[in-house]
Amino acid sequence: MNEQELYKEKKQDPSLKLFVVMSKAQRTISDLVKDDIQRYELNPTEFGVLELLYHQGPQPLQKIGEKILLASGSITYVVDKLEKKKYLERVPCPNDRRITFASITDKGRELLHSIFPDHWKRIESILGGLTDEEKRQAINLLKKLGKYADAQQE
Structure with a gap:
């Protein structure tokens, strides 16, 4: 098979095409949300x-990273910044001195309460290219794909 035939075959491969399309869509959507x-x-x-x-x-604090997909070393930095802005506070665990909780403050709660409705509308607008049914189908397909890919790591 020559180079041109190999390129044509790769271009028609649905796995490669899906990867490229998903990557581009994810990047664009993430940039708009950011x-x-x-x-x-x-x-x-x-x-x-x-x-x-x-x-x-x-x-x-130890669990926040895994819940929002953030490296554990970055959590302290982010929590420090949010604490400085008075959006959250550190609360020691009464039962285990090794554990510290992050808790949203009234100021942080008020901020999210005021911005979340508009943020939600923006996300709805960004994802408005699909019907609700298509979104549900995409959710199911991406979950299936993610679980399969996750199993490849084992």
């Missing part, structure tokens, strides 16, 4: 931590 978050003088990681605490309550 731009929206930055309007509130937060970066996506700070927003993710606040959103987690807002919706799920106080969390052990």
Whole structure:
């Protein structure tokens, strides 16, 4: 098989095409969401931590990273920044001195309460190219693909 035939075969491969299309879509969507978050003088990681605490309550610092897909070394930096802005506070665990919780403050709760509705609308607008049924189908297909890919790591 010559180089041109190999290129044509690769170009028609649905796995490669799906990877490229998913990567481009994810990058564009992420950039648009990031731009929206930055309007509130937060970066996506700070927003993710606040959103987690807002919706799920106080969390052990050690668990935040795995819940929002952030390296554990970065958690301290992000928590320090949010604590300096008075959006969250560290709360020692009464039963285990090794554990410290991050808890959203009233100021952080008010911030998220005021910005989340507009942020949600922006996400709906960004993803408005699909119907609700197509979104559900995409969710199911991407979950299936993710689980399969995850099993490849074992």
